[in-house]
Amino acid sequence: MGITVEGANKRFGDFQALEDVSISVPDGSLTALLGPSGSGKSTLLRAIAGLEDLDSGRVMINDEDATAKPAQKRGVGFVFQHYAAFKHMTVFENVGFGLKIRKWKKPEISDRVHELLRLVQLDGLAGRFPSQLSGGQRQRMALARALAVQPQVLLLDEPFGALDAKVRKDLRTWLRHLHEEMHVTTIFVTHDQEEAMDVAEQLVVMNNGQVEQSGSADDLYENPANEFVMSFVGEVNRLGDSFVRPHDMEVVLDADARTQEGMVQRIVALGFEIRVEFVLGDGTEVWAQLTRNELQRLELREGQIAYLRPVQAKSFNGSSPSQDHGASTPRGSADEGDAEKPAAV
Amino acid sequence: MSSSTASRWGLRTLGLGYLALLLLAPLVLIFFKTFEDGIGAPIDAITSTEGLHALKLTLIMVAIAVPINTIFGIGCALLLVRHKWKGNAAIDAVINLPFAISPVVIGLSLFLLYGADGWFGPALSEAGIKILFSIPGMVLASVFVSLPFVVRETVPVLQEIGTDQEQAASTLGANAWQTFWRITLPAIRWGVAYGVVLTTARVLGEFGAVTIVSGQISGQTETLPLFVEKQFFNFNTSGAYGASLLLALLALMTLLAMNLLKRKEA
Numbered sequence: 175m176g177i178t179v180e181g182a183n184k185r186f187g188d189f190q191a192l193e194d195v196s197i198s199v200p201d202g203s204l205t206a207l208l209g210p211s212g213s214g215k216s217t218l219l220r221a222i223a224g225l226e227d228l229d230s231g232r233v234m235i236n237d238e239d240a241t242a243k244p245a246q247k248r249g250v251g252f253v254f255q256h257y258a259a260f261k262h263m264t265v266f267e268n269v270g271f272g273l274k275i276r277k278w279k280k281p282e283i284s285d286r287v288h289e290l291l292r293l294v295q296l297d298g299l300a301g302r303f304p305s306q307l308s309g310g311q312r313q314r315m316a317l318a319r320a321l322a323v324q325p326q327v328l329l330l331d332e333p334f335g336a337l338d339a340k341v342r343k344d345l346r347t348w349l350r351h352l353h354e355e356m357h358v359t360t361i362f363v364t365h366d367q368e369e370a371m372d373v374a375e376q377l378v379v380m381n382n383g384q385v386e387q388s389g390s391a392d393d394l395y396e397n398p399a400n401e402f403v404m405s406f407v408g409e410v411n412r413l414g415d416s417f418v419r420p421h422d423m424e425v426v427l428d429a430d431a432r433t434q435e436g437m438v439q440r441i442v443a444l445g446f447e448i449r450v451e452f453v454l455g456d457g458t459e460v461w462a463q464l465t466r467n468e469l470q471r472l473e474l475r476e477g478q479i480a481y482l483r484p485v486q487a488k489s490f491n492g493s494s495p496s497q498d499h500g501a502s503t504p505r506g507s508a509d510e511g512d513a514e515k516p517a518a519v
Numbered sequence: 520m521s522s523s524t525a526s527r528w529g530l531r532t533l534g535l536g537y538l539a540l541l542l543l544a545p546l547v548l549i550f551f552k553t554f555e556d557g558i559g560a561p562i563d564a565i566t567s568t569e570g571l572h573a574l575k576l577t578l579i580m581v582a583i584a585v586p587i588n589t590i591f592g593i594g595c596a597l598l599l600v601r602h603k604w605k606g607n608a609a610i611d612a613v614i615n616l617p618f619a620i621s622p623v624v625i626g627l628s629l630f631l632l633y634g635a636d637g638w639f640g641p642a643l644s645e646a647g648i649k650i651l652f653s654i655p656g657m658v659l660a661s662v663f664v665s666l667p668f669v670v671r672e673t674v675p676v677l678q679e680i681g682t683d684q685e686q687a688a689s690t691l692g693a694n695a696w697q698t699f700w701r702i703t704l705p706a707i708r709w710g711v712a713y714g715v716v717l718t719t720a721r722v723l724g725e726f727g728a729v730t731i732v733s734g735q736i737s738g739q740t741e742t743l744p745l746f747v748e749k750q751f752f753n754f755n756t757s758g759a760y761g762a763s764l765l766l767a768l769l770a771l772m773t774l775l776a777m778n779l780l781k782r783k784e785a
Binding site: 244 | 683688689691692693697701706
């Protein structure tokens with residue numbers, strides 16, 4: 175049950191959008207496809223929906239081979255980033271479209287549409303046209319439209335991408351609650367790791383048309399398979415060949431064998447969290463995440479020398495197929511000359 | 520402020536004056552000329568057997584050529600925008616030909632194809648099908664000269680609406696046909712409507728190509744524009760003006776019909 179994709183390949187001209195991609199989405203789960211733009215996540219989602227034909231590979235929806243089925247027969251609900259509202263139809267007609275196609279009787283369509291409009295909190299706006307709705311309302315209408323036909327799976331392509339931050343957060347929470355109520359197998363595509371971690375039970379991280387890793391949010395954060403995943407699911411500093419999360423950078427005032435000397439370049443207070451930026455002897459820039467209390471205890475000032483001790487560092491030596499990926503350059507590290515590093519310690 | 524106001528008014532006056540002189544003045548003049556010698560003469564001319572036949576024939580041209588070009592135009596626009604392949608550039612260029620070529624040349628080329636010595640002429644006449652000097656040839660000429668309008672008006676609208684709505688419809692269970700009728704066509708309807716109005720106006724007024732293929736047989740292959748010309752050369756000016764006015768009114772009614780439909784919907 176659920177959704178399985180096996181060995182999917184898709185090429186657009188010279189661009190390999192999907193390269194031997196296999197994923198498995200458990201029945202009733204909420205899964206996020208996470209990755210930078212151009213990573214193939216939308217192509218994969220569209221291939222599952224039947225909106226894109228695979229060059230090779232297989233798509234299974236609830237144990238049925240859907241690879242050769244056209245979109246109209248796959249029983250998927252699809253929500254587009256830009257809503258894809260039928261502009262010449264009212265909200266009611268939009269939501270009832272799939273039912274009308276299925277030749278439901280008018281009173282039944284009416285009951286079902288109003289039930290869904292209540293669910294997405296658009297009751298009372300049934301007679302409006304999409305142009306009279308806000309972005310968030312349009313997307314909820316699109317969701318109701320997709321749910322109306324009781325799809326086997328729900329696919330959302332960057333559903334909140336076009337909305338402003340506040341609405342985005344509300345809709346995120348709302349989607350999670352909706353999923354808890356409906357339990358329809360759901361996949362949503364996003365490039366926002368915070369959104370993915372907030373909403374999804376399972377994450378599939380994609381890059382350059384390949385799956386880098388999949389697992390729970392905790393799993394990916396604690397045990398990233400490679401440099402790309404580590405830097406994509408959270409902040410990261412690069413120290414020589416190893417990678418350290420900013421909150422795993424301990425700042426001390428006395429040097430010892432495991433510390434590196436650095437000069438405090440800038441202290442940025444982000445509420446309770448403090449971002450302290452250091453420049454190391456070799457010019458590497460790193461940052462440590464401290465709490466307000468820690469900062470007060472250390473009495474750090476800009477221009478001061480302090481010592482950094484990585485509490486937990488990871489290295490992915492030898493097994494990193496993603497080293498040449500542009501997007502994998504860890505944030506907070508501006509160095510390219512790794513070779514000089516040991517001399518600086 | 521005042522100088523910019525002055526220049527704005529200056530520009531407006533210039534623009535409107537130009538339009539008035541170029542477009543409005545001749546039409547108004549025709550209107551007055553028509554009724555110069557009373558209302559009787561133009562009415563007589565139009566209601567003569569030849570006049571009525573010319574009107575009927577013109578309406579027949581419109582009734583055949585406009586639907587053909589509408590269906591072809593929508594299909595062609597869909598092909599150009601929705602199905603990318605290498606031949607698209609060639610199709611796109613060929614569709615513009617009727618705009619680029621003089622209607623007289625189009626008429627002559629039809630002559631070469633269907634004439635007694637033409638490519639298809641002998642075979643067709645053997646089969647008893649008459650193209651030249653009869654309605655089929657005139658329809659062909661009208662279709663040819665007005666072919667690009669619906670395509671040209673529909674292509675940009677199709678590009679603008681994108682494929683999201685159509686894809687959404689297909690995920691909701693609609694097949695290609697249902698998607699076209701329920702989603703695509705309503706979304707492009709004003710582009711198509713504008714193309715239809717332009718096509719109608721062009722077919723109503725077509726002269727060059729039709730002159731050549733029709734043979735201008737009074738009461739048989741004479742459309743309103745040809746009728747106007749004949750009246751004019753026969754010194755029946757009030758008849759010519761009357762028929763001209765009728766043509767202008769027909770075109771105006773088409774425009775008005777579209778505007779009314781649009782307003783009704785909004």
